[in-house]
Amino acid sequence: MSAHSHVEGQLPHEPEKATLEGRNKVLGFWLFLGGETVLFGTLFSAFLALRHQVLDGPHADELFKLPIVALATALLLTSSLTSVFAIHAMHVNKVKALISWLIVTVILGAGFLGLEIYEFYHYVHEGHGFTTSAFSSSFYTLVGFHGAHVAFGITWITLLILQLARKGLTVVTAPKVYVAGMYWHFIDVVWVFIFTVVYLMGKVV
Amino acid sequence: MASNHSATEKSPKRHKVEGPKKHIIAFIFSVLLTFIAFATVISGEINKDFIYIILMGLAVLQVFVQMAFWMHMKDRGHTFAIMGILTGVFIVFTCVIMAEYWAWW
Numbered sequence: 001m002s003a004h005s006h007v008e009g010q011l012p013h014e015p016e017k018a019t020l021e022g023r024n025k026v027l028g029f030w031l032f033l034g035g036e037t038v039l040f041g042t043l044f045s046a047f048l049a050l051r052h053q054v055l056d057g058p059h060a061d062e063l064f065k066l067p068i069v070a071l072a073t074a075l076l077l078t079s080s081l082t083s084v085f086a087i088h089a090m091h092v093n094k095v096k097a098l099i100s101w102l103i104v105t106v107i108l109g110a111g112f113l114g115l116e117i118y119e120f121y122h123y124v125h126e127g128h129g130f131t132t133s134a135f136s137s138s139f140y141t142l143v144g145f146h147g148a149h150v151a152f153g154i155t156w157i158t159l160l161i162l163q164l165a166r167k168g169l170t171v172v173t174a175p176k177v178y179v180a181g182m183y184w185h186f187i188d189v190v191w192v193f194i195f196t197v198v199y200l201m202g203k204v205v
Numbered sequence: 206m207a208s209n210h211s212a213t214e215k216s217p218k219r220h221k222v223e224g225p226k227k228h229i230i231a232f233i234f235s236v237l238l239t240f241i242a243f244a245t246v247i248s249g250e251i252n253k254d255f256i257y258i259i260l261m262g263l264a265v266l267q268v269f270v271q272m273a274f275w276m277h278m279k280d281r282g283h284t285f286a287i288m289g290i291l292t293g294v295f296i297v298f299t300c301v302i303m304a305e306y307w308a309w310w
Contacts, residue, residue, distance in 0.1 A: 027285060027286075030285060030286040030289045030290070031289055033289070033290065033293075034289035034290055034292055034293040035293070036293075037290060037293030037294060037296075037297060038293050038296050038297060040297075041293070041294075041296060041297025041298075041300050041301065042297075042300050044297070044300075044301060045297070045300035045301045045303065045304035045305070046304065048301060048304045048305045049304035049305065049308040066243065066246070066247065070243055073239055074236075077232070077235055077236065077239065078232075080232075080235075080271070080275060081228065081229070081232045081275075084225070084228045084274075084275045085225055085228070088224075088225050088228070182276055185271060185272075185275045185276045186276070188271065188275075189268050189271055189272065189276075192239075192264050192267050192268050192271070193264055193268070195239075195242075196242060196260050196261065196263070196264040197264075200242055200243065200245075200246045200260050201256075201257060201260060203246050204246055204249075204253055204256050204257070204260075205253070
């Protein structure tokens, strides 16, 4: 194992930035995250403008249940921590630890997604459908977009785990893991604003 | 050249690889800020506008902590990243102000 990695050349420090391609990938991803910020910002502003337009549907403060939101927040926040552990494992070149932390991240993300699906299902049964009011439409668009990002992130990281298991940690796979970690943190950052603006502010009457 | 190579090989951890300690501290901070936000809303009884300001302050603080530590923005060579995100934030800020204070004028 060690002889093999010696032949390949030792993995450099911060392998995600060892090649020009890797550095460009990270840089390009920051540009993408800037665009994502604008995407979510416009959804947030639409929600802020429309959140009191409930028509006959339920108001935010009678609809939202904070315990389930708190649980979802805990899951996503912990998954952000486990993904940072994964990147740390990558930096000390421990592939097994890296894969294990990524698996934990994916499981926690799936738990979050499951809670959100349950939550939406519950809301629809309480008469809060997508077309009920401007509030419900902007709510589902904003939170649903975030949920779609979580779903995409789960798929992406799962595929990365499979690739890591097959190809190991190289200067090619390392930037992918790093960038996926950044994406996952970004999802958590967006959620911080969602639970603040949508749920907590919705509860304050 | 050969000695140079073995020197780096012998102590790969000599490069400052940050321990997970800072990340755990960032996590504890995030949990704390989240808890305060939820507790403020659950306890209620505070002026509405004041709560909004507290909540936004807590959220911005938490995002700042997470971006600095977890997304490595405090590290060197992140000028472009900071500029990119700040440009996004500027556009977002404009949109939010527009929606919140202008749309229903």
